[in-house]
Amino acid sequence: MHEVKDTVRAQVRIGYDGRVHKTFRGHRARERFEHEVRVLRHMEARGCNFVPRLLEADEAGLKIVTTNCGRLVEQLSSERQREIFAELEKFGVRHEDRELRNITYRVGDGRFCVIDFEFATLLDDGGGAGEVSLKP
Numbered sequence: 001m002h003e004v005k006d007t008v009r010a011q012v013r014i015g016y017d018g019r020v021h022k023t024f025r026g027h028r029a030r031e032r033f034e035h036e037v038r039v040l041r042h043m044e045a046r047g048c049n050f051v052p053r054l055l056e057a058d059e060a061g062l063k064i065v066t067t068n069c070g071r072l073v074e075q076l077s078s079e080r081q082r083e084i085f086a087e088l089e090k091f092g093v094r095h096e097d098r099e100l101r102n103i104t105y106r107v108g109d110g111r112f113c114v115i116d117f118e119f120a121t122l123l124d125d126g127g128g129a130g131e132v133s134l135k136p
């Protein structure tokens with residue numbers, strides 16, 4: 001596996017099969033794990049095709065496995081970044097870490113994608129609870 005990120009909050013590795021393995025650790029790891037799983041399932045149910053698809057969720061190991069959304073983007077205008085993150089809101093999600101490091105480019109269909117949803121705000125969780133977020 002190829003290591004992509006190794007911080008106090010998470011370790012992210014890409015397997016030889018292309019799948020992304022993210023292990024949560026540190027402060028509020030369980031809550032962040034559960035929240036990202038909830039957000040990814042929410043977007044999949046709404047047909048959002050420019051975010052990772054959740055393949056596995058290991059609650060005991062606080063680990064998720066997702067599809068790969070391409071390569072990290074190194075340069076993009078701030079206007080285009082805003083457009084990409086704004087598009088998520090059509091699916092009921094506001095990304096709370098709107099940085100270039102959370103945008104990827106998928107060569108297969110020429111699509112910019114968004115990753116890393118542990119602090120995203122779920123604008124409507126479907127249960128009438130309104131906004132749900134772990135935003136720091």
